[in-house]
Amino acid sequence: MALFEMKWLRRMVRRHTNPIPEHRAEMWKRRLSIGYAILAWQAFGLVCYMVYTGRNDWAKFYGYKTEEDLALSPAQQFARHLNVEGTGKIIRLSGFKKVEEIPFDAKEAKRVKE
Incomplete structure (x- = not known):
């Protein structure tokens, strides 16, 4: 087994260690x-x-999440933290069926964050 094909590492270890x-x-x-x-x-x-x-949910327990963060879905929280540009839709799926479609506006999310 080559360790991610790093033969130089194998040679170095073999050179500087004794067999056991x-x-x-x-x-x-x-x-x-x-x-x-x-x-x-x-x-x-x-x-x-x-x-x-x-x-x-350690962030909630220790007070790192605000009430606004808790009201948002995880997809909305990720989009807000990743600073997604523009507007779009967040689509929630359950299996292969669409459960919910939420419009997302990055400007509004930034305003809520500040």
Whole structure:
């Protein structure tokens, strides 16, 4: 397996390191996989705890979102933060069906933001 086809990196690592015995490499591979599993389990537990305590929207919980931001749909918030130029439509889909079509005006969004 070439690491993104960076052969120069492979050559440099091979030149500056010594080979290790297979059993030691297998031992460290096992240890690292156990460590990764424990870390992933802890991260999953943290996410579940945050959702359970109501802090899954951390920006809202810590007061970084205003009431105006909360009233907008996520598509409108992204369009406003990306400074989309001009006017257009935001189309909301559910599966393959169009659910809603909202007109979007960038000038009005900037005025609300300020």
